[in-house]
Amino acid sequence: MATATANSNQRLYSLDALRGFDMFWIMGAEEIFHTLYKATGNSFLGTIAEELTHPAWNGFHFYDLIFPLFLFMAGVATPFSVGRDIEKGKSKQQLLWRVIKRGLILVLLGIIANNGLEIKPIAEIRFGSVLGRIGLAYMFANIIYIYTKELGQLIWFGAILIGYWLLMKFTSAPGFPAGDLTMEGNIVSYFDRLFLPGKLYLDIHDPEGLLSTVPAISTGLLGILTGNFLKREGIAPAKKALRMGIIGIAFVAFAHLWELDFPINKNLWTSSFVLNAGGYSLILLSIFYYIIDVLGYQKWAFFFKVIGMNSILIYMSGHFIDWGYTTNAFFKWLGQLAGDPFNAVIMAVCYVLVKWVFLYFMYKKKVFLRV
Numbered sequence: 001m002a003t004a005t006a007n008s009n010q011r012l013y014s015l016d017a018l019r020g021f022d023m024f025w026i027m028g029a030e031e032i033f034h035t036l037y038k039a040t041g042n043s044f045l046g047t048i049a050e051e052l053t054h055p056a057w058n059g060f061h062f063y064d065l066i067f068p069l070f071l072f073m074a075g076v077a078t079p080f081s082v083g084r085d086i087e088k089g090k091s092k093q094q095l096l097w098r099v100i101k102r103g104l105i106l107v108l109l110g111i112i113a114n115n116g117l118e119i120k121p122i123a124e125i126r127f128g129s130v131l132g133r134i135g136l137a138y139m140f141a142n143i144i145y146i147y148t149k150e151l152g153q154l155i156w157f158g159a160i161l162i163g164y165w166l167l168m169k170f171t172s173a174p175g176f177p178a179g180d181l182t183m184e185g186n187i188v189s190y191f192d193r194l195f196l197p198g199k200l201y202l203d204i205h206d207p208e209g210l211l212s213t214v215p216a217i218s219t220g221l222l223g224i225l226t227g228n229f230l231k232r233e234g235i236a237p238a239k240k241a242l243r244m245g246i247i248g249i250a251f252v253a254f255a256h257l258w259e260l261d262f263p264i265n266k267n268l269w270t271s272s273f274v275l276n277a278g279g280y281s282l283i284l285l286s287i288f289y290y291i292i293d294v295l296g297y298q299k300w301a302f303f304f305k306v307i308g309m310n311s312i313l314i315y316m317s318g319h320f321i322d323w324g325y326t327t328n329a330f331f332k333w334l335g336q337l338a339g340d341p342f343n344a345v346i347m348a349v350c351y352v353l354v355k356w357v358f359l360y361f362m363y364k365k366k367v368f369l370r371v
Contacts, residue, residue, distance in 0.1 A: 012080070012230070014292040015073055017301035018285060020308030022069045025052065027307065027314055028323075028352040030063065035348045039341035057183065058263040060276055067130060067266070068219045068277035069284065070311070074138050075223020076285070078145055079231045092146050099142040105371050106135025109312070110208075113319050125198040128208035131315070136213050141220030150228050157221040161271040164215045165262050168270070181263060188212045188268055205267065212269040219269075222278045226285065241290035244282045251279030306356065306363045313369035314359060327351045 030052040036042075037049040051062040082095055110129025144156050168187060169179045176185030183189055183205045192200060192209035200206040230240060255264060255276035264272045291297050307314065317323070331350040335343040362368070 012289075012293060013298055013301065013305065014285070014288040015076060016308040017292055017298075017304040018288045018308070019070065019073050019311050020301075020304030020306065021284075021288070022066055022073070023307050023311045023314060024304060024352075025063070026066055027355050028348060031348040032345065032352065035344040039345055054266065057267060058181075058265050060264045060266070060273070064266045064273075065277055065280050067133075068216070068274070069281045071134050071137055071216060071219045072223040072226070072278060072281040073285075074134065075141055075220040075225075076227040076230070078142055078224045079227035082142060082145060083227075083231065086146070095146050096143065099139050099146070102371050103135040103139025103142075106138070107132040109316060109371075110135065113316060116319065122198055126201060126206070127196060127198045128192075128201065128206040128210075130208060131312075133208045133213050133216055137216035137220045140217045141224055144217075144221065145224050150225070153221055153225055153228075157218050157225065160215060160218045160221075161274060165258075165271045168262070168268070181265070181268065183267075186268060207267045212267075215269045215271055215274050218271075218274050219278060222274070222281075226282065230289070237294045238290065241286045241294055244286035244289070248279040248282030248286060251275045251282065253279075255279060303356070306359050310359050310362055310368050312371060313362065314355060316369070317355075317358075323351060323355060327354050330354065 033045060033049050033052055037045040053061060054063055055061055082099065085095060086092075107129075110131030110133075111125070111127060113131060114126045114129050144153055148156065168181065171187040172178050172180040173185050173187060173190035176182075180186055183202070188209065188211045189205040191211040192206050193204060196206060196210050200209070226244065229244070232240075235243075252275070255272045258272040258275065262270055262272045264270060264276050266273055266277075288301070292301055327347060327350050331347065331354075334350065335347045338346045
């Protein structure tokens with residue numbers, strides 16, 4: 001994905017760092033806390049470990065934020081990348097083709113991530129994927145950005161959320177009452193069972209299915225609206241950070257009010273989930289932006305920036321590189337010295353370290369996987 005810049009010559013460091021912070025948790029950091037909890041039985045670590053899991057259906061844990069935060073950040077970058085090209089006079093058709101190409105490449109990478117590079121019957125292929133949803137939501141959000149002004153983008157953002165809520169509230173799978181939001185009875189899962197080819201992740205439901213990708217467009221649009229705001233002149237950067245934080249808190253509060261009627265549910269990407277995840281995304285971006293780009297404290301974030309600069313590479317790498325084998329090859333002796341119960345903790349830390357060193361090497365060589 002393109003990365004935002006503070007101006008034509010300077011990258012927005014906080015966005016790279018926040019993207020790296022986001023990816024850090026799914027490149028192995030979550031396992032550090034799971035193993036720490038198992039080794040110590042500490043209740044505080046247990047709470048953190050619980051937050052690094054997904055709820056079975058309704059609800060929200062920190063781990064649910066990773067996916068929408070990445071999509072949100074892709075949207076934040078849009079006004080700085082696509083917007084810059086519009087300012088340079090590139091035609092809308094040129095930009096349209098570019099965002100469609102990026103979106104479809106991500107869909108293809110998602111299919112590869114799910115199924116590997118082997119020939120399978122269509123019935124055995126899972127087409128829904130994390131990268132596929134990011135690609136489609138990014139693509140449609142960017143098409144809206146290209147062809148509408150900021151007010152139009154805001155209207156689309158709200159209309160999608162309200163329309164999705166009404167769809168879920170007044171429809172259901174055949175044989176279930178209107179507004180049924182169980183895995184079997186909701187209209188989204190039923191739609192995917194009818195129209196999504198191949199196999200579904202949970203047989204009767206796919207958390208990255210077709211219809212639930214529609215509200216994810218609003219997640220991308222929220223990022224775009226945030227990027228518009230960050231790009232706006234005449235507002236002091238510190239005030240921008242403060243306003244993002246306040247709006248984020250308001251979004252979280254409103255999401256929990258809406259939850260009374262429309263549960264926060266990542267599997268269905270409900271409208272309340274969009275607002276909740278979007279609110280926390282705004283809060284995190286405001287903190288990173290203020291510390292890194294406003295106050296200028298950047299050195300501490302270099303660890304995350306290295307990850308954020310090659311986020312898609314490290315996500316895809318696990319499907320082609322046996323990182324566990326590599327970690328054992330270099331550090332199994334260290335785990336053996338540590339012994340039970342902390343050997344698993346040591347190996348989890350080393351697992352993340354090996355991946356980071358690989359990304360640092362790529363960073364120094366200026367090799368980045370771009371889409």
